[in-house]
Structure formats: structure tokens, C-alpha cells
Amino acid sequence: MILLAGDIGGTHSRLVLARQQANELVIIREQTCQSQKQEGLVSMVQHFLSANETGQTPTSACFAIAGPVTNNRARVTNLLWRLNAEELQKSFRIEKVKLINDFQAIAYGIDGLARNELLELQSGNPEPRANRAILGAGTGLGQGMMVWCHDRYQAIASEGGHADFAPRNSMEIELLNHLLEQQPRVSYEDVLSGEGLLHIYQFVRDKGELAESGELAKAMQHDDPSAVISRFAIQKHDPLAQMSLDLFIAIYGAQAANLALISMARGGLYIAGGIAPKIAMAIKNRGFMQAFLEKQPMTDLLESIPVYLIMNTRVGLLGALSVAKDDPETRPPILTV
Secondary structure (H helix, E strand, O other), X not given: OEEEEEEEOOOEEEEEEEEEEOOEEEEEEEEEEEHHHOOOHHHHHHHXXXXXXXXXXXXXXXXXXXXXXXXXXXXXXXXXXXXXHHHHHHHHOOOEEEEEEHHHHHHHHHOOOOHHHEEEEEOOOOOOOOOEEEEEEOOOEEEEEXXXXXXXXXXXXXXXXXXXXXXXXXXXHHHHHHHHOOOOOOEHHHOOOHHHHHHHHHHHHHHOOOOOOHHHHHHHHHOOHHHHHHHHHHOOOOHHHHHHHHHHHHHHHHHHHHHHHHHOOOOEEEEEOOOHHHHHHHHHHOOHHHHHHOOOOOHHHHHXXXXXXXXXXXXXXXXHHHHHOOOOOOOOOOEEO
């Protein structure tokens, strides 16, 4: 059986072709594309499949979409691509095509991760078969949940990243008011995403308490601003970048706790997304868990919840492969190259 899977995001799209052999999936071909430079999913996948040296057409495919999915139809939120599984079946001549939310795919990939692909932020006291929750900042802010049903976990999609941003203190109230001067509404995604980190940086800079580094300002003109801010905070100890990243991490921890409380995630809370692995040590050491636990009178409950940071950015792709294999609820098979 030949399987095709994709993790389609606003910044990057990852595609993989795999062959099932006994209880293994062997990778045939894998590719990462810049989503904004693609005409659409159909042309991107057709080009990817044309380079398949085996010449075999996949029998099943699953695409994890960064956006809402309803009745096998989807819209990629930050690309405005509209996708229809039935049309994709015809375009690719694949017998079965499934569209799922990207954080559902991450959920289905979690149990296939090796222990060293999870950075433990809090050991907690996990309950077997209890709810789990996943969130992650990247191009946007994704969220999802996992609920034990009969004898397995079922992943539940969410668009909770678009919920209203709720400031917790005077600094965050100032941040909210700063953003409301520029737009009619502020969601958590507006502060917890790549663009969100830039929004926070601009807010801290405009307060005028810290001077902006000319080197940092110049670097942001030539590179992804959020990556530059993170790099200058962690490597160069730039005070303005550090304050911005610390505020970002504190809001991240607070929203992680919000999701943990909403979902009663006593089976674990997992931090995913493209940003977290790049700033993993800053998250571990700089106030994330402090903000996570500042939810009196629920601190004892939050202390019981295991918290992990997913270091493998391919987890959504692995989850999509397991759905393409039509066995998403069980542990994905071991992947070999």
C-alpha cells in the first residue's frame, strides 16, 4: 500500500509518500514547500508525485489543514485555499482522500513520538485515559483536544486560537489597548503566533522604556521578524527583545492553562507548533510554567497535569500518515527511511 500525507500550513507545507510493509511505513519521498509560493494544493501535490520514482499511485491520502474542516471540505486560514476532498480524489486519481484539522493530526501523532522528542515541563500526576489538550503557536495559534472513547483516543478539532485575548494584568491591558488602536478585535492568535510576537515587540518598543537596537531593526528588514526577535533575545541578550519574548511566553503559559482547565486535560497538555521547539529552553526557564500555574483557586489541579513540549515538528505529518493508513486511533507504526 502506498500512502500520501500532507501537513498544510500557512508558512510551510510538508508532503510525504510512504509504503506500508508489514507493520512498518517506509518513507519513499518527503518534501517541504513554502506555502505562499505555491499556486495551490493540487499543483503542489502533482509536482511532488511526478518525482516519485516508483511510479506507483497512492491508494490513500490524508491532508492535515491549518483551518476549519467540515464534511471533508476545508479552508486554509492564512492562505485562503479552499479544498474539497472529492475534487482532490479526482485530481490525484487516488481512491480515498481525507481532510482533517492540523491539530487533529498532531493529536494522532503524539503516541508515535519517542520519549526524547518530548521536553517535559511538568511531570504532574497523569490519569490514564483522561482528556488531553494540544496547542501551538506558529503562523497562527492551533488548539485541539483528545477524549477517550470506548478503547481509544478521538481527536477533537478546535478554532480556539481565535477566541478573544483576555489580559491578566496592567501590562497586558496596555497591550490589548495598543492593538485595539489598530484593529477592531484582538484574538489570542494576534499575540500568540509569529506575527503576534512582532505585535508584542512593537508594543514594548513603542512604550519607549527601552531603546531599539539598530542591529536588530536592520536584521528584521531582511529576515522573519519573529525569528530575529527570538534570536536576539536568546543569543544576544537584547533587552527589548528579551522583554518581548518574556511577555510572549507568559501569555503562552496562561493560555495553555486556560485550555487545560476548559478541557480538564488530566492526561496531559502538549505544546506543539513551529515556534516552541526554537525557543524550547526559554519556555522551560522563563516564566511559562509560572503563568500556567497562576490560576488560583485551580493551582492544585494544574499542578497535577503533565505538560510536554513537542520537539518533533513532523508530528502532524506522522498523524496524517496514520489517518491515511485508516488507523488513526492506535499508535502509529514505526517509520524508517
